[in-house]
Amino acid sequence: xxxxxxxxxxxxxxxxxxxxxxxxxxxxxxxxxxxxxxxxxxxxxxxxxxxxxxxxxxxxxxxxxxxxxxxxxxxxxxxxxxxxxxxxxxxxxxxxxxxxxxxxxxxxxxxx
Amino acid sequence: xxxxxxxxxxxxxxxxxxxxxxxxxxxxxxxxxxxxxxxxxxxxxxxxxxxxxxxxxxxxxxxxxxxxxxxxxxxxxxxxxxxxxxxxxxxxxxxxxxxxxxxxxxxxxxxxx
Numbered sequence: 037x038x039x040x041x042x043x044x045x046x047x048x049x050x051x052x053x054x055x056x057x058x059x060x061x062x063x064x065x066x067x068x069x070x071x072x073x074x075x076x077x078x079x080x081x082x083x084x085x086x087x088x089x090x091x092x093x094x095x096x097x098x099x100x101x102x103x104x105x106x107x108x109x110x111x112x113x114x115x116x117x118x119x120x121x122x123x124x125x126x127x128x129x130x131x132x133x134x135x136x137x138x139x140x141x142x143x144x145x146x147x148x
Numbered sequence: 149x150x151x152x153x154x155x156x157x158x159x160x161x162x163x164x165x166x167x168x169x170x171x172x173x174x175x176x177x178x179x180x181x182x183x184x185x186x187x188x189x190x191x192x193x194x195x196x197x198x199x200x201x202x203x204x205x206x207x208x209x210x211x212x213x214x215x216x217x218x219x220x221x222x223x224x225x226x227x228x229x230x231x232x233x234x235x236x237x238x239x240x241x242x243x244x245x246x247x248x249x250x251x252x253x254x255x256x257x258x259x260x261x
Binding site for chain 2: 040068070072077078079080081082085087125127129131133134135136137138139140141
């Protein structure tokens with residue numbers, strides 16, 4: 037079963053606007069969430085994370101929001117830049133366990 | 149470069165052959181992970197080491213797969229009697245104990261003909 041889902045395979049946003057990527061999870065035991073960015077032929081690059089004790093974490097242009105009651109998290113990128121074009125994965129873990137469970141990814145394209 | 153490195157970057161092999169991949173983690177990281185990624189999917193967990201001890205293995209890791217981390221430094225992943233279904237990107241990651249922010253290497257792309 038897919039415990040972490042990214043329902044949008046792709047998203048297209050104009051440069052300078054806000055990009056919002058969404059992720060849903062089903063396992064209520066997850067307590068740590070991460071976003072990764074992946075360019076072709078490279079491994080995923082860590083972007084930002086959030087613990088379940090928080091509902092928001094911000095790092096520069098990137099903000100992650102966590103809604104535990106809805107089992108939903110989102111990544112906001114503002115302003116979007118051409119270099120942000122990549123595949124974005126959300127991942128979840130249980131702090132006592134070590135493996136990350138990934139969503140299927142969303143391909144973000146920033147248009148000039 | 150002090151990131152996670154993997155070797156080789158690409159491997160093409162014939163069905164039935166054995167292959168071995170190497171991962172060198174970030175030097176101060178005591179945890180090392182192997183994942184597999186197929187087209188259109190996110191990475192899937194295979195196995196995890198803390199120092200030299202292999203602490204968890206996924207059901208995806210059949211008997212043909214074996215991983216080692218001698219002396220708690222680099223790790224190897226061996227696939228015996230490769231099958232076409234083994235074709236994938238094999239990713240290695242490392243982390244400190246906490247937080248669980250895992251840093252990935254560039255991956256080894258395996259193609260089984």
